[in-house]
Amino acid sequence: MPRPSRERWQRSFSEWFDWALMRAEIYDYGRYPVKGMGIWMPYGFQIRKRVFDIVRELLDSTGHEEVLFPLLIPEWMLAKEAEHVKGFENEVYWVTHGGLEPLDQKLALRPTSETPITYYESMWIQSYKQLPRKFYQVVSTFRYETKATRPLIRLREITSFKEAHTVHESFEDAERQVSEAIDLYRKIFERLGIPYLISRRPDWDKFAGALYTIAFDTIMPDGKILQIGTVHNLGQNFTKAFKFRIQGRDEYFDYPWQTSYGISDRVVAAVISMHGDDLGLVLPPEIAPVQAVIIPIPAKDPSVDPKIIDYAKDALRSLQESLFRVKLDDRPDVTPGEKYYYWDSRGVPVRVEIGRRELDSGTVTLVRRDTLERKTVRLQELPEEVRNLMSQIYDSLYRRSWEYLRQRVSRHASVEEASKALAERGGMVELPWCGKEECANKMAEALQAKVIGTPWPTEPAREGDRCPVCGSSAVTYLRLAKQY
Amino acid sequence: MPRPSRERWQRSFSEWFDWALMRAEIYDYGRYPVKGMGIWMPYGFQIRKRVFDIVRELLDSTGHEEVLFPLLIPEWMLAKEAEHVKGFENEVYWVTHGGLEPLDQKLALRPTSETPITYYESMWIQSYKQLPRKFYQVVSTFRYETKATRPLIRLREITSFKEAHTVHESFEDAERQVSEAIDLYRKIFERLGIPYLISRRPDWDKFAGALYTIAFDTIMPDGKILQIGTVHNLGQNFTKAFKFRIQGRDEYFDYPWQTSYGISDRVVAAVISMHGDDLGLVLPPEIAPVQAVIIPIPAKDPSVDPKIIDYAKDALRSLQESLFRVKLDDRPDVTPGEKYYYWDSRGVPVRVEIGRRELDSGTVTLVRRDTLERKTVRLQELPEEVRNLMSQIYDSLYRRSWEYLRQRVSRHASVEEASKALAERGGMVELPWCGKEECANKMAEALQAKVIGTPWPTEPAREGDRCPVCGSSAVTYLRLAKQY
Structure with missing residues (x-):
């Protein structure tokens, strides 16, 4: 059996990713006759659901209220905020016909919902006494991407x-x-074991309509950066555009202030990519649809098999009673090896093997998915041992992925050094920066990389650090990377 | 205080419904600049979520697998099944442009997903050994309705x-x-206390592409019929259209058989309409976002108020510990009367009033939302009493709504009698029927009603019953009603 390996990814992460999504039946991609769209299959849907359960739990517990706004946004509404529409008009899908009739106004499939939500906030909220309000929704959004599409990453x-x-x-x-x-967002990514870097995007790359944008990026197994979350301070840009004023504390009417923040399918892409190996998925136990799978091993003497199955059912019951999501795979016409392969590719954290040896000694054999280490424990200790293993798996995934990220972030004095680091191990480099867009672009060009932004919280440059392009005193550091 | 009344509905149910949705902040309708689309507000969203939690629970526990298919369906795919596209082509929204470019194929916003799902089933399923498979998804669908739109009922x-x-x-x-x-579907509607009638739709009104359609209808407070669920036997119509064949038990390849079934926002519309009264919503406790609200009543002597609040917090804790969804409304600048009005309109099943009298006697006063009956109980008994009240409320809503429906279904020998019954109390009438479409249409015309179908399970006509139009022997009974 191949040992889990992370090295192979670096040769061909993209192939691995496509293979893992299909093999584990996550997301059927590339066969739908409309580019950039795919199908969440049952197993993938359960992972997605658990990831967004975490998102919902954290938002709900901090006073965010879930809502649902329409998909279709009239053209005039999307166009209310000038910068916003400029940023989106080239990548919006338009509905133009209802049945055989042309519509009297073009309707956009939502690319994001700042405009309809501000429109309603202006009707729902009259006074500072009603503030703050925090809304959220989990919906499909649409972008007519001109870049190459990729499953879950660029749809x-x-x-x-x-x-x-x-x-x-x-x-x-x-x-x-x-x-x-x-x-x-820190908490969400921590629970999923996804390491991240927080940057302030450069002004020329902020969300269309925002004062500024803070972004979470992770480093994928091929060394490229994936944006996995963004937070925008929208200022009064949208409230002014929609003439949304409230009575303030001082009795005067004024435009309120807004923020917006989003995460997407990419969180699922990141959790799969970050932890997986040659055998397929390795899932953090909290989001695993199946946390433990029990596999009976037929004995040499077939008359023992019914006893093995009964014993496996005892194990099943004991894990169910402890509220684990557990499956007994007793398919008669499938070999244990095939079952291992099947459940390993699906990332089930703990495998429980039960054969004659276990039956005779009142034990079970546990195999942890991330290291494939085996351990034999007494049946009575099964729930406790599974709980411990799951916690060890999470800790180890978490540590390993943070280590991977940390090894791929470095600060350099010169473009040459930074270039060497990027070529060697991908990831992110930081260079002292004077703050001028022109110098940032020159660095990006020299590195054939993208400007990711500056560290967040803001980090003033150390005395003496100089912009490698223009030589003037640096004010902070510029982050650059190859990006998805 | 006005007593709950159901009579008002019959004068103006439609106004009541619009008022109740806005008053309780369920669904903001009529202000979005695209007809037939509205916003699920936070409170409404919580009700919707709990209704669909029940749906998911019942589907998941019977082997249904949740999936998510694309919104956009290419024209050729929707057109694969000839009857299907005929039924939908006049009411589909079309996406024709991406950014400023025209697309190379028109894309429909899904009106329903038989076509893309069959397309994928044909790739996922090769053999009878993989059957049955049961998929479901909960999504937005779109119909360019030409009929008058109504919130949650016809969107x-x-x-x-x-x-x-x-x-x-x-x-x-x-x-x-x-x-x-x-x-x-019976179980779903039972849990929500929505009474229903099950009919087989006439052949000329079945789902486009089905062999036949079974429908659940309820009778709304204005006496009109609302379709709240449908079940279709699709036969081999879609599998043939998509050349989806499997290896059968007999080794030959053949087209498999399909069914599909759906329910929508209308379930929420029905649960609100069926149980509400003049004060607003009355929610079955299982789906109530807030199951009990505690309202402190200020004392004449304000120095007692802090003690009342502390006592109310004891009540809050005791209900929280018993896992009720409970709120303490201690807003200082709002009168108890205003609070009653606020929470009553939101349908909170149990109100807990706590004033000086309760404080001094170690009791609390409970008011049930459906009858407004009051009851004083000891604080220690609060969780038990709330549990009992909730169960009584559910039973009473259930009984009352079924009684309402039963009183509005009747069987008649003549069109005149049926017409009189419909005029008097709305609902549904049944007439003996020979089975001919022509006679059904004549009955519908005479009654100014719609043909709903025939009873399910199929009910053969009694000896001697004759079609009131043509006079020939009836084969079954025809159901007619005014319908939404």
Whole structure:
């Protein structure tokens, strides 16, 4: 049996990813006759659901209210905020006909929902006393992408866009909300064992209509950067565009302040990519649809098999009683080896093997998915041992993935050094920066990389650090990377 | 305080319904600048979520697998099954442009998903050994309705369409699945206290592409019929259209059999309409976002108020510990009367009033939402009493709504009698029927009603019953009603 390996990814992560999605029946991609759209299959759907259960739990517990806004946005509404529509008009799908009739107005499939949500907030909220309000929805959004599409990473139908939208009475309150959102996203990614870097996007690459954008990026197994979450301070841009004013504390009417923040299918892409290996998925136990699978091993003497099955059923019951998501795979016409292969590719954290030896000694053999280490324990200790293993697996996935990321972030004094680091191990490099867009673009060009932004929280440059392009004193550091 | 009344509905149910949706902040309708689309507000979203949690629970526990298919369906795919496209082509929204470019193929917003799902089933399923398979998804579907739209009842964006799709190796198996689906829908509606009638739709009104359609209808407070669920035996119509064949038990390849069944936002519309009264919503406790609200009543002597609040917090804790969804409404600047009005309109099943009298005697006063009956109980008994009240409320809503429906269904020998019954109390009438479409249409015309179908399970006519139009022997009974 091949040992789990992370090295193979670096040769061909993209092939591995496509293979793993199909092999584990996550997301059927590339066969739908519309580019950039695929199908969440039953097993993948359960993973997606558990990831977004975590998102919902954290949002609900911090006063966010789930809502559902229409998919179709009239052209004039999308166009209300000038920067916003400029950013999106080239990548929006348009509905133009109902039945055989042309519609009297073009309707966009939502690319994001700042505009309809602000429109309603202006009707729902009259006074600072009603603030803050925090709304969110989990919906499909659509982008007519011109870049190459990829399953879960760059889709034209983003099937799981969690977009949050908040309203505040002051700039300071909106700033506090940006911090809360960043904390929430930290917690989400921590629970999934996805390591991240937080950057402020450069002004020329912020969300269309925002004052500024903070982004979470992770480093994928091929060394490229994937944006996995963004938080925007929208200022008063949308409230002014929609003439949405409220009565303020000082009795005057004024435009309230907004933030918005989103994460998508990419979270699922990241959790699969970050932890998987040659055998397929390795899932953090919290989101595994099946946390333990019991596999009976037929004995040499077939008359023993019914006893093995009964014993396996005891194990099943004991894990069910402890509320694990557990399956007994007693398919008679499938070999244990085939079953291992099947469940390993699906990332089930713990395998429980039960054969004659286990039956005779009152034990079970546990195999952890991430290391394939085996351990024999007494049947009575099974729930406790599975719980421990699951916690060890999570810790180990978490540590390993953070280590992987940390090894791929470095700060350099010169473009040459940075270039060498990027070529060697991908990831992210940081260079001192004077703050000028022109210098940033030159660095990006020299590195054949993209400007990711500057560290968040903001980090002033050390005395003496100089922009490698223009030589003037640096104000902070610029992050660059090859990006999805 | 106005007593709950159901009579008002019959004067103006439609106004009541619009008022109740806005008053309780369920669904903001009529203000979105695209007809037939609205917004699920936070409170409404929680009700919707709990209704669909029941749907998911029942489907998951019977081997249905949740999936997610694309929204956009290419024109050629929708057109594969000839009857199907004929039924939908006049009411589909078409996406024709991506950004500023025209697309090379028109894409329909899904009106329903038989076509893409059959397309994938044909790739996923090769053999009878993989059958039955049961898929479902909960998605937005779109119909360019030409009829008058109404919130949750006739939308152009149906925001919560649960569509199930199953595949079987034989006609008999598909028939068994139709029965299972009917049983599931019975259970869903029973849990919500929605009474129903099950009919087989006439052949000229079945789902486009089905062999036949079984429908669940309820009778709304204005006496009109609302279709709340349908179950279709699709035969081999879609599998043939998609050349989807499997290896059968007999080694030959053949087209498998399919069923599909759906319910929508209308379930929420029905549960709100069926149980509500003049004060607003009355929710079955299982789906109530707040099951009990605690309202402190200020004392004449304000120095006692902190003690009342502390006592109310004891009550809160005791209900929280028993896992009720409970709120303490201690807003200082709102009168108890305003609070009653607020929570009553939201349908909270149990109100807990706590004032000086309760504080001094170690009791609390409970008011049940459906009857407004009051009852004082000891604080220690609060969780037990709330549990009992909730169960009594459910029983009473259930009984009352079934009684309402039963009183509005009757069988008649003549069109005149039937007409009189319809005029008096709305609902459904049954007339003996020879089976000819022509006679059905004449009955419908005479009654100014719609043909709903025939009783399910099929009921043969009694000896001697004759079709009131042509006078020949009846084969069964025809159901007619005014319908939404």
